[in-house]
Amino acid sequence: METVRIHVNQQSDGITFSLPLATRQSLLQEFPNAHPVSSLFVAYDVRHNFEFYHGTIEPQIFPVMLGLTQTNLQKIKTILFVNPVTNQTIYKYPHE
Structure with a gap:
């Protein structure tokens, strides 16, 4: 599988x-x-902001979201975390 898109909505x-x-x-x-x-919701203290977590939480999220074994995860070339409203890529795995 070439690319998987995971939508990210910030509250x-x-x-x-x-x-x-x-x-x-x-x-x-x-x-x-x-x-x-x-879907998966990750709560955080309102004193913190999205940027605090950005880039650190995504590698832990996609294995849970996709429900794949490690062997099958390696068959996915790219995983994109995308804002579905703006279509902006927020995080890309693997990093370039």
């Missing part, structure tokens, strides 16, 4: 990561034993 008290339905369907088609989740 005042946390971040919601979500997989579009088409992405979940593609994952299940290519990896029938996958267990992708539709």
